Amino acid sequence: MRSLKNFNVFNKKVLVRCDFDIPIDEKGNILDDFKIRQSLPTIQYLITRKANITLISHLGNPDGKVGVKLKLDKIAKKLREYLDFPVAKADDCVGPEVEKYINTMDENSILLLENTKFHSEEIDGDVSFAEKFSFLFEIFINNDFADCHTFYATIAGIPQYLTSGAGLFLQEEIDNLNKIINDPLKPLVVIIGGEPNEEKLNFIDEICKIASWVIVGALIKEELARKEMLFKNQDKIIYPVGFTDSFDIDGSVLEIFKEKISLAKTIFWYGSMGKIEQEKYSKGTLFIAKMIAESGAFSIIGGEKLIKLLTGQGLISNFSFITSGGEATLLYLSGEKLPGLVALE
Template sequence: MKVMQEAPVEGKTVLMRTDYNVPLSEGQVTDASRIEMSLPTITYLIARDAKVVLLSHLGRPDGKVVEHLRLDPIASQLSELLDQPVKKFPDCIGEEVRHGVAALQSRQVAILENLRFHPEEGANDRSFAAQLAKLGEIFINDAFASLHRSHASLVGISEFLPSYAGLLMQKEIESLARLLKDPERPYIAIIGGKKARSKLSTLHELINKVDAILVGGGVAFTFLRAQGYAVGDSIIDETLLDDTRMLIKKAEEKGVSIFLPLDIAMAQAATAKAETAIYQVDDIPAGWIGLDIGPKTITAFAKEIKAARTIVWTGPMGMFEIPQFSVGTRGIADALAQTSAFSVVGGGETGEALTRLGVADIPSYISTGGGACLSLLRGRSLLALEVLRR
């Protein structure tokens, strides 16, 4: 992989792809961690008199302008963090943008408008990529969280500009490499979140690498149902039950232990005011929804975490947005705090949960990417990474 330290960036106009797909509320950034993690690359470029032009997407505008998905709040947050003005352009291509970028001075930072306002971005359109490339002389990809996307600003642009990995990208790849190449054992995976389908495909690969798997979050109910348990009104994916049984059998054959919840924190509605109760998994009543792992499960999972030497965690243990259902996620974080094992949290929702709970400093590393992290753990070849190796 070509790294930015090899690039002749001094005095050049550098296009830097970031992933500033951050949560907003009333036009304000509510979690700036992704922005903060891009700062070392930006300040490296500023220190070398580069003109820094940032590219990012935000949300899913489906190829059209959506006013509340403009990047103005991102520009304001960057200005504050960098302690210097950040110029925001009204588009990412076009004559006005070209003239504006050409007028930038050394050490100035600017950000283009949301790339996904153009359908050509998601289509990896060659002409669109060429228009972006004309704005700069060197391309730096620091958008690890988008690495699994074959978009114009991630893949196509590299056809037209010398391309390098930014400092965050390098750090992400190096951290995940420790999970893929001779990890210290025992090596366990903690799997949670809502998306059973994506987690199952990851588990089919992880089963060849890990010694044990702890399953929580919404994913656990598909596993429990596949094992014959009633799960009330908890969300399951009926189409995945056979695949889940196959996975459990495959794990048994390989000697990989799969730990499912022993008890569940449940409610009759997914709201903060709903009546809640803890039920054992063999006693779940009809009409109740599972929203977090219970105390016995936290204790059992903590025991496995304590014995581990390498840990990967992707997906929260419950609906952490509601305080009474954040207990399981906090319990796992507290268990990580008690171990010296190397631990990586696969970003996205899990990283957001730990930040919200004030425990984001506990894991060895929190990846900015959920989907990208899972794709690499599955051993997938990612085009946006391959172009940095050419």
């Protein structure tokens, strides 16, 4: 898989798939611009090399219908603030007006196309929709790891028609996640919390093959008991024994977790260990965060709520890498082939 730095982008028309699917309020105001900031190094790299830059992304799930709240105007404004560079905003992502703008733009501006999910063809993975972009650009760069597990037209379809590669953040995601699954420094401790779902349970079963220990939260423990589910490497699973309140984890349980974390050389943590939306239930999660910082291990953290909490507490910089991949991260670490990555091969 080629990356952005393998291309000569000078004066080339480059389409960059970004992950601007960020938290917003009922009026469409941005609540957290973390993903926008993750996109900046790729965009800045292209600016310094005089590329003609067009950005594309989706926001929310409008199901193929235009919704005012899900327009990308406020994201364009935020990009202007961070880049200190002109960023124009199109009213659509395809069509004559978009084509006209792209064919006349130069290296002194950036164009942000409108929400791709305003078109049902994007959601359906319609390659004829993807083909519409191939006539306008010379290079496609995918910087959206979080959506690589889904066959969206602008994720997995466009590389069928354009010379393509990975953006700087997508490449960084892969490089860091590979440190978990490709001969990691041992002991490898995996911590998985939050609400249980099929992806998490499958991930636990797969990661147990290489992990030294897998620590699970109370909600996942309850789900496993309900399903009477056992893993292939059951002896590696560490549960919050004797603890029934799923809102947080207490001192005795934390001491058990602390012992394993202190021995770790590599740590992957995804999902909180309590109902951290309420401050009184965040103590266990914050305790674990501090233990990881003290361990000195290579550490990766993921999960939107968990990242938000630790950012607010000033603890996020203690981690080696922050993955924003969500479900894509768990699937990648489980050994699944992600359509967006396969398309770049």
